[in-house]
Structure formats: C-alpha cells, structure tokens
Amino acid sequence: MLDHQQELRFCKARRDAIARDFYRLNPEQQKAVLATEGPLLLLAGAGSGKTTVLINRIANLMKYGRGSDCAEVPEWVTPDDLALLENYAQTGEGDPFRIEQLCRLEPAAPWTILAITFTNKAAGELKDRLSAMLGPAAEDIWASTFHSACVRILRRDIEKLGFSSSFTIYDTDDSLRVVKDCLKDLDMDDKQFPPRSVLGYISRAKDALKLAPDYLAECEKSGDYRLTKIAKVYVEYQKRLWDANALDFDDIILHTVRLLQQCEDVRTYYQEKFRYVLIDEYQDTNNLQYLLASTLAGGYENFCVVGDDDQSIYRFRGATIENILSFENQYKGCRVIRLEENYRSTKHILEASNAVIRNNRGRKGKELWTKAGEGEKLHLYSAMNENDEAQYVATRILEHYSQGRKWKDHAILYRMNAQSNQLENACKRNGIPYRIIGGTRFFDRAEVKDMVAYLAVLNNTEDDLRLTRIINNPPRGIGAKTIETATEIARRDGVSIFSVIDNARMYPELDRSAGKLAQFTNLIAELSALLQVLPLDQFYEELMIRTGYATMLETKNTVEDRTRLENIRELLTSINGYLENAGDEPTLAGFLDEIALYTDLDNHDPDQDCVVMMTMHSAKGLEFPVVFVVGVEEGIFPGTRAIGEPEEMEEERRLCYVAMTRAKERLFLTCANQRMLFGRTSANRPSRFVEEIPNEHLERSGRSFLDRSSSWEGGIPSRSSGYEGGFGSYGSYGGYTARSPYDQRPEPRSAEYQSSFVRAMGTGNPPPSGGAYAPQRPKRTVAPAGGVKSAAAAGPDFKKGDMIRHKAFGQGMILSIQKMGGDALVEIAFDNVGTKRLMLKSAAAHMTKLS
DNA sequence: ATCATAACGCTTTTT
DNA sequence: GCGTTATGAT
Secondary structure (H helix, E strand, C coil), X not given: CCCHHHHHHHHHHHHHHXXXXXXXXXXXXXXXXXXXXXXXXXXXXCCCCHHHHHHHHHHHHHHHECHHHCCCCCCCCCHHHHHHHHHHHHHCCCCHHHHHHHHCECCCCHHHEEEEECCHHHHHHHHHHHHHHHHHHHHHCEEEEHHHHHHHHHHHHHHHHCCCCCCEEECHHHHHHHHHHHHHHCCCCCCCCCHHHHHHHHHHHHHCCCCHHHHHHHHHHHCCHHHHHHHHHHHHHHHHHHHCCEEEHHHHHHHHHHHHHHCHHHHHHHHHHCCEEEECCHHHCCHHHHHHHHHHCCCCCCEEEEECHHHCCCHHHCCCCHHHHCHHHHCCCCEEEEECECCCCCHHHHHHHHHHHCCCCCCCCCCCECCXXXXXXXXXXXXXXXXXXXXHHHHHHHHHHHCCCCHHHEEEEECCHHHHHHHHHHHHHHCCCEEECCCCCHHHCHHHHHHHHHHHHHHCCCCHHHHHHHCCCCCCCCCHHHHHHHHHHHHHHCCCHHHHHHCHHHCHHHHHHHHHHHHHHHHHHHHHHHHHHCCHHHHHHHHHHHXXXXXXXXXXXXXXXXXXXXXXXXXXXXXXXXHHHCCCCCCHHHHHHHHHCCCHHHHCCCCCCCEEEEECCCCCCCCXXXXXXXXXXXXXXXXXXXXXXXXXXXXXXXXXXXXXXXXEEEEEEEXXXXXXXXXXXXXXXXXXXXXXXXXXXXXXXXXXXXXHHHHHHCCCCCCCCCCCCCCCCCCCCCCCCCCCCCCCCCCCCCHHHCCHHHHHHCCCCCCCCCCCCCCCCCCCCCCCXXXXXXCCCCCCCCCCCCEEXXXXXXXXXXXXXXXXXXXXXXXXXXXXXXEEEEEHHHHHCCEEECC
16 A cells, blocks of 8 residues: 555556557657546647557556556555555566556556547558557457448447348439439429539538438428428438438448437447447537437547647638537546647648638647758749649659659649549650549449449348349330329328339239330349359359449450459459458448548558559648649639638638648749630639748749739740759750740740651641651750740650660650651650650750650 | 431539 | 530430
C-alpha cells in the first residue's frame, strides 16, 4: 500500500514510464497518445503526424489501458515498485516485464476499440499499420469506415426495425435512377425537379433524422408547394427502396442511428462493447455521423475525435464543420490538443498555405510551423491556354525526372475531373507514365455494374432496380413495353417484378412475352442453383458465359468492347481478393457489401512509378515531393458557384489549403489566360488564392493576366522575370515569343508564325517531297532580344534512324516516324528506358540530334 | 424490338 | 467537349 503522496508520485512515474514507449513523438503527440480517458478533441494540422498518433494511441490503449491517464493505483503496488518505476521513468533502466506490469491498468481488448475513418483506404492503412505494430491482435480492432461499421451493425439487428437483414445497398447511381423513376410516375418534370437536387433534399432530410412521412407532413404544413412535391418523391423513393429491400448510403447510417436510439438492448450492447471510440477526419462528419459516433461512445465517453477544421472539404455532402467547432460545447471539460508541427513541407510551402487559410473566418485558428528549411519558393506559371499549361507541367516533370526524381514524386491536382484530359494528353505525348485516380471508377462502369446487377438479383430477387437493368441485357427480346407492364402488375399486387415474370403465364397481359420471360427466369434459376454448388470465383466465370454477356462483347469486338470484356474479367480479381480476405465463409452477400462500399480510390499503389493525377479532393491525406495545382483561376478554382457565396468560398479556400499542403518540397501553381472548358473558351483571371500568397513565397513566370494583350500583339517583353528556362531549350530568349514554348495547338496560319516543322506537318500542307522532314530552316532559332515573330517551337528535323539525345530519357534511336494529324508519332528506342512512343512536336523540344 | 441518329443538357467534389 | 437521352427508321 502506498500513501497518498506516493500514489501521486506513482501515477506520474507511470505516465512518464509509458511515455518512454513513445519517445519518438513530440510532446503534443505524446499528450494525445497518453490522454486515453474522456472526450478528447485532437486538432491535427496537415502533415502533423495524425495517423501516427492514432496508431500509437491505440497501441497505448491495448498495452497499458488507462495506465497513462488515471489516478488509480493497484493495491498491490509497494514502495519498492514505486522506486523501480521512478527509476525507470528517469533512466529507462529496469526489468521491462515488471515495468509493463506496473504500468498496465486494464488494457483494452482489441474488440473494445472502434476506430472510424472516412475512406476504405484510410481504414485499410490503419489496419495495416496496426497489424504491423501489434501483430494479429490488431485484426479484432473495429477499424472501418462509417458505412461498413454500420452495415456490420445492421446485418445483425436491422430486423428489429422491420427490415430484412439481407438488404442490398444502393449507390448514388442506383438512387438517382430510383428518383428518376419516381419523378416519372408522379408526373413531375425532371427539369423543374432535377433528380440530383431532389436527392440532395432527401439526403438532407435524412441527415436531420426526418423520415419520409414526417418530412412530408412538415412540408405540407409549411405550405411550400415545391418542397411538398419533393417530399412526395421522398415518400415514393423510400417506398421503392423498401420494396426492393434496399438501403442507400444515407439509410445505412440513418437506420443504425435509429436502431441505437430505439432499441435499448442494442444500444447498451454497443455502448458497453466499445470502451474507446476514435473518429478520424472528424471535420468531414455530418449530423447523422455525429449522432452515430456520440451514441456509440455514449457508454464510456472515451471519445476521441481527430480532425482539422481547415481541411473540411465535404460540406456539399452534408459534412458540417460545426461538429468540430462545437465539440468543446458538446463535451464540456473535454481536452483539446493541437498538433501544429508539420513534418511534411518546407517553410515556403507551409507559410504560403498558412497565409491563404488565414483568410477564412470560421475556423479554430491554427498556425502550422516546421523545422524544415525554407526550400524553394512556390511557382506560378501563367499559361496562355490549357494546352500550354499542360505542356508546362509535362516539361517540368521531364526536367525533374532528368535530374533524378521519380515519376511518382509528382502529383497533378485539379479542381474537377474534366480538367484531366489535357494533362493526360501532355503526359502521353511526352512519354510520361501516369495514373489517373478517380474519374469514372471501375465499379461505376456500365459493364461492371451490369455484372454486379446479375449478382445482386441472384442475391436478392426483390431488387427490381437491378433486375430491370439486366433483364434485357444482353438483348433477350424483352422490350420496354413488357418491362413496363410487368412493373405495373408488380406495383399493383405489391410483389416484386421477379415474382411477376416468374409467373408470367398467370397474367394475360404478359402472355405474349411469357416465353421470353420464362427463358430469363430459367436462366436465373439455373444460375441460382449453380451458385449453391460452385465457389464464387468459378461461379462468376459461369455467369459471364451463361448470361451471354461475354459472348455479346466478344462478337461485337470493337476496341471499347475489348476493354469492357477486360473489365468484367477484372471483376474476378475483386472476387478473388474478397475470397482471400473474407476468412470466415465468403458469401455473395458479403462480396456485394464490400464492393458497394468500395471505390477504387483505394487501390492507388504507391509502388508503381507513375505521375499521379487526381482531384484535389482525392488528394486529401496524401503527400508528394512535387505537386502541381493546375487551373488556379477565378471561375474554376474557386469555381463559379463559390463566387459571391462566402460559405462556399471558405470551403474552396480550405480545398486550396488541402491541395497546397500536399506538397513536401516543390509546389507549382498554374493558370491559363484563356481556357476551353465544356466546349467554351473563357478568359479567367488568376485565382484570388494566388493573390493571398505573399510575394516572398511566390515567384511567377509566364504572362500575367493584365499584359496579355500587349504581349500577344506586340511581343513586348511582358515582365522581366519572364519564363526563363524552358528545360534548357528556351533559356536564352530575353524577349517574348508570340507563342508560348509549351503551346501544342496548331499555330496561326501566317507564314511568319509557322515553324518549319509545322509547315511540313501541318494539316493543309503536305510535306515537301524529297525528304519528308527536310530542314527549311537551320536549327531551332533563338529569338533575338525583344524578338517578336521568332518560331521558338521550330526544331531540327528528325528522321528514321537518327540518333538523338532526349533531355529526360537520354540517348536513343528513332525507330519510326508516323505522321498523325498536325503532328507525328515517333518511336524511339532509348538506351536506358526502353522504347517509347512520343509525339514529335512535344518531344522535339527536348531532343537534340546527335551527328 | 432494336438500332441509329439527333438533340439535348450538363458539368465539383464522394462514402 | 462530353455523355445521356428522345426520337425515328428498320
């Protein structure tokens, strides 16, 4: 037994002893790891080692339980023990086994820890790192996304809410189709009520925990005609999901919350089960998710939320920054720890980012700092157009590559996926390997969704939506009319469409198509039988064949169909992946769950040496040595709908902050004076965010927005600090060429503006006979100072068999040149990097002929 | 019923 | 510029 004084000393020593395990962390990080009990708000800035803290915190929980954060002393502790521990705390010497025994206080079992993240990727990473640190015990930690945790809970108990536990999950696309159908059946105009926006209303209603009938009643009471109509769609929408035994993304959380609220036994079960609850990316939670998390944590209230209010970028889907801003009010007496030391970026990058985010009002206030060096200034390149912009990025990347950087050190970030095209092309023609993350995702492809729809119908024949998707795909002679009448009957009798077509003969209206329908239901029955006996992967192969889907693609045999076929085969990889991971009894339902919540944002493997292109949103949580943020223009970033909307603007600024803080060493921003987007050209001024970066952190090149006209027409040097080093090739021109060196578009049709190369290759001008690419001018001309009409893009002429040196790829020989449009495709065998196919116009800028 | 073409509209971000 | 959808022809 210890006296009170000794107990206090013991607790301090215990804490210090435990802290030794985390000596690598900085003091604030340690605090966060050791504060195990009670509500904790962890404000973790970008690159502050948030995940590390999370992992170590869990490790602490499992190893020492409450040891580091409580005033309790076991009765068996002796003064000798105290001395031992104090000595260890100071010197690190002592029997580790005994020390651990002394420090430990009710270690948490893995299954009592719930760690929730937003993306599958984050959850996977968390699991991996926990496994690496804690071994197999980590398997039992509930580390998952909101959605998968909820599905797990619902599968167990949703029947208490009257749903079947074999529910299917609708993704946004499915939901949208249902809304469209509802609108049609309710005779509503989908221009007056855009399905997307209707879905938004439904989603917000759910976020406010309002069920369809209540919402309708409320809207009727308010007398708002439009809202009432929308509420009616909500009612109908929900009815259809119910009939299909389906839940949408919001329902998954909503019903979990309802289940916990309504069923005391379920609530108590989880509240007692989860001793520690951790929520990552708390700034991205919406109301529903807050309710869920706080309810689950309601037992022990060991509720740790981690987030960064400055990185909240999902307001559009209901995330409310309020959750993080008001956490302290909701949990009086909670502890707040700020992680403000940044381990990722250089000073220039960090301070520029700080300067930008400082313009936001609704924030907790936080200034990141770093011990890292100044690094290089950020760079803004003002391009002439989107093409020039892309070429600039490509050139920079080639340059870095030639200096020894890896491709994968580079990331290109843009505001919207539509911007990726030009960049993709620039990479292609310059021989830069790249990967696009996001965009049309694998599981969003029509052919993949078709195959998944087959699986979904086999899993749940009441899934009318999926059924109608595949009933005539591939074509089976079951037309729209037949489907429509079957749907009507189904609705009338309150049964599923499948049961109607399965008994088609009983309905005179369907008599004519009964044969065709029977063929289809037989197919399903046959597959269903097969499913019972075959393992999932083999079954899937049968599915591809017996449905006729594979055959359909094979016979068409266009380029697209080839890739489609590959895609549906690729689904087999997913199945195998599932079979490997799902240790206990893999089921079709289990697989469908997994892919319903899966996006292929998750499979960006960092080992592949590729430049990575993605939206700024997708980049959250990632880091790269070199980052290009493109399209930094008013109207794009910030987007038009943010201009004039202070709230939206702050969100855009946060997005900007996220994008900028991805960069470790170099950060390039680019904008274009003129850009074609969505088929329209527009001239945008550089983004206000750029103006918010102090000049001491930013250097500029290209042409500024204001002197666009003068430099275009007169070629007067627009700024002394003009672009100076186009990868060595354009380094010495002091004046301005009319065309940017990066421009890849056909040149103006005036002889003075045409380079010899373009004249040879240009669309209207066939190359002169007698040496296809015979020089018309000597080597690349360097513009005279102030020179106006030089042809900077002109290059020497290359021909098959030439030995060349490429600035990034080194020495090589031209294998072939193939004319293509206004350009040519060259195939070059490089000594070191293998054979590459490049577009000549781009490549020429980086190549010299070896004589 | 199915294919082809035209017209149309729509463009953030995603679990 | 894209993809989707509505319409008409086979």
